[in-house]
Amino acid sequence: MHRNILLILLVLAFSCSKEVQKIDRKALVSRHNVEVATIDSLSSLTVGNGKFAFTVDATGLQSFPEYYEPGVPLGTQSEWGWHTSLNPENLLFEETLKPYNFNGNENSLYAVQIKEPERNNKAVEYYRSNPHRLQLGNIGLQIMLSDGTEAKPEDIEEINQELNLWTGKIESTFSVEGIPVHVSTYCDSEKDAISFQVQSPLINLKRLKIKLRFPYPTINFLDKGANYTNSALHETILTSQDDHQHSFHRKLDNDQYEVKSFCNVKTEVSKIEDHYYSFLPEAEERFEMTVEFSPIANEEQILTYEEIEQSSIEGWEKFWLSGAAIDFSACTDERAFELERRVILSQYLTKTQCAGNYPIQETGLTFNSWYGKPHMEMYWWHAAHFAFWNRTEFLEKSMNWYFGAFENARKIAERQGYKGVRWQKMTDHENGEAPSSVGSFLIWQQPHVIYLAELIYRNNPSKANLEKFQQLIFATADFMASFPNYDEINDRYVLGKGIIPAQECFNPLETFNAPLELAYWKWGLQTAQKWRERLNLEPDTAWQLVIDKLSPLAQKDGVYLAAENAVDSYSATSKYTIDHPAVLGAYCMFPNDDYVDLGVMNKTFDVVDKAWTWDHTWGWDFPMEAMTATRLNRPEDAIKALFRDETKNVYLPNGHNYQTDRLTIYLPGNGGLLSAVAMMCAGYDGSEIENPGFPKDGKWNIKWEGLKKMP
Numbered sequence: 001m002h003r004n005i006l007l008i009l010l011v012l013a014f015s016c017s018k019e020v021q022k023i024d025r026k027a028l029v030s031r032h033n034v035e036v037a038t039i040d041s042l043s044s045l046t047v048g049n050g051k052f053a054f055t056v057d058a059t060g061l062q063s064f065p066e067y068y069e070p071g072v073p074l075g076t077q078s079e080w081g082w083h084t085s086l087n088p089e090n091l092l093f094e095e096t097l098k099p100y101n102f103n104g105n106e107n108s109l110y111a112v113q114i115k116e117p118e119r120n121n122k123a124v125e126y127y128r129s130n131p132h133r134l135q136l137g138n139i140g141l142q143i144m145l146s147d148g149t150e151a152k153p154e155d156i157e158e159i160n161q162e163l164n165l166w167t168g169k170i171e172s173t174f175s176v177e178g179i180p181v182h183v184s185t186y187c188d189s190e191k192d193a194i195s196f197q198v199q200s201p202l203i204n205l206k207r208l209k210i211k212l213r214f215p216y217p218t219i220n221f222l223d224k225g226a227n228y229t230n231s232a233l234h235e236t237i238l239t240s241q242d243d244h245q246h247s248f249h250r251k252l253d254n255d256q257y258e259v260k261s262f263c264n265v266k267t268e269v270s271k272i273e274d275h276y277y278s279f280l281p282e283a284e285e286r287f288e289m290t291v292e293f294s295p296i297a298n299e300e301q302i303l304t305y306e307e308i309e310q311s312s313i314e315g316w317e318k319f320w321l322s323g324a325a326i327d328f329s330a331c332t333d334e335r336a337f338e339l340e341r342r343v344i345l346s347q348y349l350t351k352t353q354c355a356g357n358y359p360i361q362e363t364g365l366t367f368n369s370w371y372g373k374p375h376m377e378m379y380w381w382h383a384a385h386f387a388f389w390n391r392t393e394f395l396e397k398s399m400n401w402y403f404g405a406f407e408n409a410r411k412i413a414e415r416q417g418y419k420g421v422r423w424q425k426m427t428d429h430e431n432g433e434a435p436s437s438v439g440s441f442l443i444w445q446q447p448h449v450i451y452l453a454e455l456i457y458r459n460n461p462s463k464a465n466l467e468k469f470q471q472l473i474f475a476t477a478d479f480m481a482s483f484p485n486y487d488e489i490n491d492r493y494v495l496g497k498g499i500i501p502a503q504e505c506f507n508p509l510e511t512f513n514a515p516l517e518l519a520y521w522k523w524g525l526q527t528a529q530k531w532r533e534r535l536n537l538e539p540d541t542a543w544q545l546v547i548d549k550l551s552p553l554a555q556k557d558g559v560y561l562a563a564e565n566a567v568d569s570y571s572a573t574s575k576y577t578i579d580h581p582a583v584l585g586a587y588c589m590f591p592n593d594d595y596v597d598l599g600v601m602n603k604t605f606d607v608v609d610k611a612w613t614w615d616h617t618w619g620w621d622f623p624m625e626a627m628t629a630t631r632l633n634r635p636e637d638a639i640k641a642l643f644r645d646e647t648k649n650v651y652l653p654n655g656h657n658y659q660t661d662r663l664t665i666y667l668p669g670n671g672g673l674l675s676a677v678a679m680m681c682a683g684y685d686g687s688e689i690e691n692p693g694f695p696k697d698g699k700w701n702i703k704w705e706g707l708k709k710m711p
Contacts, residue, residue, distance in 0.1 A: 023327045023703055025320050029165045032344040034654055036161040039064075039153045041071025042664065043653050045163045045170050046366065047187035047194060049315065050355030050394065051079040052293070053365035054139075054194045058159050060172030060183030061196060061210075063140035065226040067153045072656060072664050073224035074138060077365040078192050079356045080295045081134040082372070082429055083217050083255045087126060095123035096435040097415075102498030103485035105417035111435040124435045131428050133361065133372025134252075135225030136293045137214045137259060139194070141183070142278055143176050144207040151176050163654075165348050166320060168312040176202065187352075188308045189315025193292035195308035203283050210279040210289060211272075212261070214250060222662065223368035228275075236275045243267065245302065246279075257295050262302040264288045319351055323391040324706030326681060333699035335643055338651075343677055345655025346670035347389070354382045354667060355394040358401050358429055364667045373426050373434055377445040377502065378668045380452065380589070381620045385674035387455035388682070390706045396456055402449050402472050405431035413479050420478030423449065441500040441508040443483070444517050447524030449476050451590065451711075454527055459708060466534055474540075477528035480521055481542045484550065492551045495521060502582040503562060505575065513564035515553045516585035522550050523590040553586060553596065560586065560604045570611040578616040581608050584628040589675075590711055591631070591685060602632055609637075614646050619657040619669025622649050623676035627710075630680050630693035638680055638693040642673070675710075682707035 036043045039058050046055045055075045057064050062074040097109040113128075114120040143151040158180075161172040170185040181200040187193070202208035216230040217223055235251040243266040248259040266282040267289075281287040288305035303311070328340040353364030359374040360382055379398075386394040402423075408431045409421035416422065423446055424431065425439035433440075453469040484493035496512030503514070525547045529539050554564035560583050562569040562576045569576045569583075583604060587596045605628065625641035643649070648669075650658040657669030680693020681704045694700040 023325045023705055025325050026166055028325060028327050028329070028340075029320050029344055032341045033165055034163040034345070036653070037159050039067070039156055039159065040653075041068045042658070044068055044072040044074060044366075045161070045654055046349070046352050047168055047170060047185060047312070048352030048365060049187055049189050049191075050351055050353070051357060051365075052187070052192035053077060053352050054185075054187055055366050056170060056172075056185060057140075058156060058161055058172065059141050059174065059181070060161065060170055060185045061140045062138040063142075063211075064153050065138050065140070065213075065215075069224045069226045070661070072652070072654065073226065073367040074140075075225050075366040076136045076138065076293070077133060077367075077372075078136060078293060079358050079360075079365075079429070081136050081257065081293070082131040083134050083252045084131040085126070085129070085219060086253050087130075089119075089122065091119070091123040091126045093123070093127055093433075095120045096127055100498060103494075103496075108416040108498075110416070110440045111433055112440055113435055113437040127432070128426075128434050128436070129219050129371050131430065131432075132217055132219055132223065133368050134217060134255075134257075135215050135223060135367075136257065137212060137250075137291075138225065139291055140211050140213075141181075141198070142209040142211040143181070143202060146177055165344065166316060168316040169309075181208070184309075186305075186308050186312040188303060189311045191292060191303065191308075191311075192294065193290055193303060193308060195288065195290040195303065195305040197286065197288045197305055199286040201285055203281060203285055203287065206280065210281070212248075212259070212277045212279070212291070214275040216275075217252070218368075219371075221368075221370060223372065225367060231274045234275065236277075238269065238271070238277070241269060247297075248277075249297075257293060258297045260292045260294070260302050262290045262304070264305065319391075324389040324678070324704065324708075326677065326702065326704040326707070328702060330701040330703065331699060332701075333639075333695075333697075335639065336700065339642065339677070342651045342655065342670075342673055345651070346674050349655050349670050350382070350385070350667065350674065351394075354671065355386070355397070357397050359383070359398050359427075360667070362668055363663070363665050366665060369663060370426060371434075373428050375426055375439070375445075376423055376448065377425060377442055378620075379445070380448045381668035381671045381675070383671065384452060384455060384589075385671050385678065387452070387459055388675055388678035388708050388710060390459070390708055392456055392459045395452060399449075399452060399456070401431070406472070406475070408433065410475070413482075418479050419482040420475040420480070421472075422446070422479050422483075423476070438500055438504050441498060442502075442504075443495075443499050444502050444520055446476060446480060447520045449473065450524045450527050454711065455708075458711075466531065470531065470535060473528050473531050477525055477540065477543050480525055480528075481540070481546045484521070484546055486549075487551075491549060493546050493549050494551050501563060502585060503576070503580045505579045506563060506566070510565050511563050513551050513554055514562070514582065515560050516582040516588075518551060518553055519586035519592045519595060520590065522547060522595055523592055553600075555600055558600055558603050559607050560600055570607050574611075577611050578613045580618060580621050581612050581625065584608060584625055587631055588624050588627045598632065601628075602634075605629065605632060605634070605637070614644060615648075617646065617648060619648050619659060619666045620672035622646075623669070623672035626676040626693065627679050630676075631684065633689070633692065635680075635693050635695045638676075639695060642676065678707050679710045682709050684710040 065074045096111045099107040158175040172183040185196045215227045237249045239249045240247045265287045268280045328336040359379045363369040413422040424433045426434035501514030554561045626638040629637035656665040659666045
């Protein structure tokens with residue numbers, strides 16, 4: 001009897017202790033609030049909701065866009081905001097196509113960067129750069145000094161700025177000529193709207209205004225939102241106004257959008273020049289203002305500051321309390337706090353910029369790289385982590401892109417002589433294909449749709465999900481089965497020629513059987529067969545033939561090669577030790593224990609570690625290496641990978657993964673980090689070790705909850 005009571009008490013005590021161990025998510029998140037104390041172009045902060053983002057300088061608004069242009073620019077971007085230049089010469093996409101003869105398919109047409117003749121080159125440049133994502137407008141403070149000149153960045157003093165991650169609030173305090181200014185900035189959790197409150201004696205002195213300025217797209221590879229030339233090429237019309245509300249109509253060629261503002265006090269608007277307006281609020285020391293962007297005019301009442309404040313607070317609390325969490329506070333390894341900071345800030349950044357209804361570009365909703373176009377081989381790195389962190393709904397939203405892109409993808413496969421669908425690499429919101437002498441030969445974006453649909457199904461194994469993604473998966477697998485070339489002599493299927501691997505330094509005319517692509521091809525087709533089984537369908541014989549006879553991973557001296565044609569992959573004179581170390585990717589995101597020899601992969605890992613030119617890699621390469629190390633039961637190497645001392649593995653104070661002076665942020669690095677750390681904690685199918693990616697030296701006492709295993 002007493003033993004039974006004691007047992008009950010012990011069970012209750014254990015249950016209570018488990019409840020106590022639950023992670024204090026607010027404390028976890030809040031200890032990584034970002035603080036800024038200087039005018040620093042690499043310390044811009046962002047508010048956003050996943051489909052719209054607004055990036056600010058140390059004033060809490062976009063007061064100095066030219067100054068911040070070389071760093072992390074002050075962007076205002078949305079998922080709907082695109083512009084297409086006029087095409088007066090009627091350049092045709094077909095003029096970007098060049099015939100190739102690969103693997104028995106004669107005159108397969110690929111959209112590439114043709115230099116001659118001139119008209120074809122013009123077509124290439126037009127379809128690479130169009131459509132391009134828009135910077136919707138700059139909203140900043142215009143502060144006048146006592147001598148009547150406008151304040152410059154060097155006049156902003158006593159800066160104390162904080163991004164509150166739990167509420168999505170940016171609070172900015174500073175002074176100008178000793179006079180304090182306080183700005184609070186929020187983004188609505190749903191609408192493309194920001195709101196801010198400004199407090200300062202400068203308001204009553206008529207020395208503080210709000211400026212609204214509309215840049216023109218550069219139509220270049222990069223657009224950092226500060227091009228104030230070309231004023232004759234676009235229109236900004238103040239269409240309506242009263243004491244509190246003002247509406248602007250924006251027109252760029254055949255594209256247009258609306259901008260509305262609301263101020264809680266009477267406001268006088270003045271036109272400074274074309275596309276440049278200032279707002280003078282009639283207040284003593286405080287006013288509030290909301291600015292909303294929309295693709296079409298609407299009559300809805302614009303939200304107030306208090307409404308957007310409440311929306312932000314509720315939206316972010318809901319986000320942080322959902323899904324998974326990892327707490328490193330009990331760890332004694334000196335790197336643990338920095339890893340936790342990167343993880344928390346990466347969640348914030350990917351939620352603000354990668355959680356919308358479309359795949360996103362590599363620089364998110366901050367500034368344009370590659371004309372603002374998403375790269376579909378990067379989609380895994382942007383979005384897979386949402387499923388591992390048990391926030392699958394964000395992955396599901398952007399996965400809908402594939403349904404709209406299906407018909408164009410089918411046409412690409414058809415014109416190249418293949419079955420099914422060949423997914424676009426560099427694309428846009430209209431599912432176009434951008435001409436590229438690299439992208440048109442990439443293939444590792446193909447299995448992503450199978451992998452990501454599999455993650456959605458694993459987290460919600462419903463018949464509805466099976467039926468929803470069936471067409472996408474089966475058509476993708478049809479292409480994957482028809483793409484390899486049958487080698488009669490060796491009775492095998494060869495992947496290539498005519499491919500550029502994830503390691504993009506290869507010539508498509510020579511390259512075949514790259515390891516990541518081979519392993520992903522096999523896993524993808526095997527998974528597609530599983531979907532047929534789940535749907536009570538017979539296995540597809542064409543798919544199975546390729547699964548059974550796909551070429552093995554090429555190796556030399558017990559080390560996997562970067563491609564079968566790259567026999568000098570790791571020699572001192574090799575040209576193949578730059579760019580992504582994609583050979584490690586063959587045992588990274590997916591299992592292939594029946595295909596990848598672990599002894600050979602371990603030896604390959606050692607060779608790559610020593611031979612690779614690590615300063616010539618990219619931000620997602622370090623998480624990729626960490627995931628491979630985790631599968632190989634090399635936790636010390638997993639941590640080493642995440643903390644390699646390389647420029648492209650730097651995480652700025654705002655959490656962004658820095659790459660180069662040109663590409664100052666890189667969200668695939670943030671998304672990859674989240675996937676890697678989730679796997680290092682929760683493991684993968686078949687793993688039984690607790691926290692398999694972390695050393696067992698007593699220094700990594702990690703608490704986590706809610707994570708999902710990787711396949």
